[in-house]
Amino acid sequence: MPLIILDRDGVINQDSDDFIKSPAEWEPIEGSLEAIARLNYAGYRVVVVTNQSGIARGLLDIATLGRIHNKMRRMLAQAGGKIEAILFCPHGPDDDCECRKPKAGNFTTLANRLRINLDGVPVIGDSLRDIQAAQSVGAKPILVKTGKGEKTLAAGLPDGVPVYADLAEAVNALLDIE
């Protein structure tokens, strides 16, 4: 089964400069849940890899993050979709961990767990660090303009990274849906 890796904030749900700290603050971007369902239907395993430094900053705890992810999974199930795994980095920018993107620690953990190679695996994100993490493991980065995407695009992207309006459009291109 092919694999696809998605960033969470700004790709699946609306991003916030104040962080997503509660289930109530987690709101899907229009069409994103249905796009994930289309990926599942086309045979993709969908995994989320996300930086959640709000935990290190004391803005939310792991239990609350779990409740946020329960909401995401519940709403996704209603749309007919499923996320196989969520790998998150709970650390802050100064913690010097290996799992905060642009570092690829969570990507390599995933590859080891599933015993797969990430060569050419699509990675959809809205920030340069998503693109960089994907490139560092030989995956295929794709930018969406939702979330921080417009800003990321304006600041300059590495050559050859495809750009789409949102997750729905990126998925349709990937699946060759008109």
Ligand SMILES: [Mg+2]
């Ligand atoms: Mg993001």
Ligand SMILES: [Zn+2]
């Ligand atoms: Zn980390």
